Amino acid sequence: MATDYDTPRKTDEELHEESLEELKARRADAQSGQVDIDEEDAAENLELPGADLSGEELTVRVVPKQTDEFTCSKCFLVHHTSQLARGEGAKAVCKDCE
Numbered sequence: 150m151a152t153d154y155d156t157p158r159k160t161d162e163e164l165h166e167e168s169l170e171e172l173k174a175r176r177a178d179a180q181s182g183q184v185d186i187d188e189e190d191a192a193e194n195l196e197l198p199g200a201d202l203s204g205e206e207l208t209v210r211v212v213p214k215q216t217d218e219f220t221c222s223k224c225f226l227v228h229h230t231s232q233l234a235r236g237e238g239a240k241a242v243c244k245d246c247e
Contacts, residue, residue: 221246 214220217230222239223246234247 219243 214227218227219230219233219241220227221241221243222236223242226243228243232243232245234242234244236242
């Protein structure tokens, strides 16, 4: 491609102004009428048919720790003694946490 060296060249200031105008145009495009939707808010307001559980009550029978069970000192879950990896009492650790 041939280059015409006699044509006037743009100064650095003109190039700078030109790029500012481009940035302003991009900003105007970005601030157009589109609204960002927060997915979390949209999910909270979503109602599924037949999913109204507000009148339901969950009842769970709590059983105290048995003599053949221990509480893991790492995960704080109650396990059967067959799951004991090491330790005793407050220092007992289950096989999952070892």
